[in-house]
Structures are given as C-alpha cells and as structure tokens.
Amino acid sequence: MTRGGARTNVAIREAAASLFYEHGYEATSLRTVASEVGIQVGSLYNHISGKEELLTDIMVSVMDELLEAVNNALVSVDGSALDRFKAAVDCHIRYHAEHARETFIGNTELRALSNGDLELVLAKRAEYERLLQKLIKDVAKETGADILDAKLQTYSILAQGAHVSSWYKPGGPKSLDKVVNTYIKMALRQLGVENAG
The missing domain is CATH 1.10.10.60 (Homeodomain-like)
Known part of the structure; x- marks a missing residue:
C-alpha cells in the first residue's frame, strides 16, 4: 500500500x-x-468493504489497544497483586478518558454488528473481562478481602471506565490524574481494601 x-x-x-x-x-x-x-x-x-468494516475496525482496535496497554502496565509493575490491580484500573480509566470517542462507540454500537463481527468483538471483551476478574481474585487472595462477586465487580469497573468516556473532558475542572486516583480508591473500597489506596 x-x-x-x-x-x-x-x-x-x-x-x-x-x-x-x-x-x-x-x-x-x-x-x-x-x-x-x-x-x-x-x-x-x-x-x-462497507460501513460495518469501519465500525468493527474501531471496536477491535479499542480492545486490542486496551488489552495491550493493561498488559504493558502489569508487566511494568513488579509488586503485589494489589499494585497490579491498581495499575490495571489506572490504565483502564486513563484509556477510556484519552480515547473517549472510540470507547464510547465501542460501548454504544454493539447492536449494529452482524454475527461474525459481533462474536469477534465479544471474544476480545471477554478476554479483557477475564483479565480484570483474575486481578480481583488475586487481590482477594493476597489481602483476605471478602469479594462478594468477582464477575459483578469486574462489570462495575468496566462500567466506570465506560462512564468516564462519556463525561471527562481534558482541561475540565478535574485533572485526569485526580480522576484516575479517585476511581482507583473507589475500586479498592468496592473490594473492601479502602486503606490500601
């Protein structure tokens, strides 16, 4: 080309x-x-080949980039499960804020995909969910936190990132670092390890 x-x-x-x-x-x-x-x-x-190819490309790229970013963040953390979890939440929130347009599309336009493309995007999302769920379980094992439901807590963290993409604006009243740190503390409190933030 x-x-x-x-x-x-x-x-x-x-x-x-x-x-x-x-x-x-x-x-x-x-x-x-x-x-x-x-x-x-x-x-x-x-x-x-058509409009759906554009939508699929955007959604697949979002998931590929997000998985790569979180995995890179985890590799860079040479610490506890808690440190790894915090790094993943940091990356998750930061990515959604910095790529708001693409993540918003990824979270609102799934219904437009045909079966094959939908399956591809859902498989990548499931891979990402499993990664976050494992991190939550690792935190529970390490800290003794009483995790109510790791799957639902994973969905909650995923939703927080999606929500950030709908309202966060660079140069707004809260810096991205402040937003990220607040969301990390909320995620830790949700897991019952609020004093770790």
Whole structure:
C-alpha cells in the first residue's frame, strides 16, 4: 500500500469515528464519510468493504489497544497483586478518558454488528473481562478481602471506565490524574481494601 493509501485509510477511519460518535452508526452514511474525507463515495470501496468494516475496525482496535496497554502496565509493575490491580484500573480509566470517542462507540454500537463481527468483538471483551476478574481474585487472595462477586465487580469497573468516556473532558475542572486516583480508591473500597489506596 502506498503512503497516500495508508493516509487515506487513516483519514477514512478518523472521519468514520468522528461521525459515528457525533451522529451514531445508523445515522452515518458512507456518502457522509466520503465527503468528510474529500473523496467520492465509490472510492471508499478501494479501502473498505462497507460501513460495518469501519465500525468493527474501531471496536477491535479499542480492545486490542486496551488489552495491550493493561498488559504493558502489569508487566511494568513488579509488586503485589494489589499494585497490579491498581495499575490495571489506572490504565483502564486513563484509556477510556484519552480515547473517549472510540470507547464510547465501542460501548454504544454493539447492536449494529452482524454475527461474525459481533462474536469477534465479544471474544476480545471477554478476554479483557477475564483479565480484570483474575486481578480481583488475586487481590482477594493476597489481602483476605471478602469479594462478594468477582464477575459483578469486574462489570462495575468496566462500567466506570465506560462512564468516564462519556463525561471527562481534558482541561475540565478535574485533572485526569485526580480522576484516575479517585476511581482507583473507589475500586479498592468496592473490594473492601479502602486503606490500601
């Protein structure tokens, strides 16, 4: 692929993400995406097979990047299960705040995916859920915390990240570090280890 082709692919994905975020997947046409990029709608098909491919690409990329970021954060922590959990929550919240547009799309447009694409995205989400659930169980084992339901507590932490993507704005009244630290403390309290934060 030429550099121009690669730049066009990036521009198409960026335009689609922006339009899906602003107007929703269903309300966004390929004609609108093409217009945003400055190409003819027929030219889009030199780069994509259809609109769903764009949505799937955004969702898969979010999960791949999030898994990689959390795994890198865990590798960099040479400490306790509690330290690893805090690093994962930090990364989870920070990623959702810094990639609000893409994570918002990933959390609101699942219904638009067809079976094969939906299965792919759900498999990646399940992998991420298992990772967080294991970290919660490791914290319980290490600290003696009484975990009520590791699966539900995992869902709670996942929802907190999704929620951050809907309201956090850089330059707003709370710094990202303050938001992240508060969410870490809330997650620790939820696990019954509030004095560890």
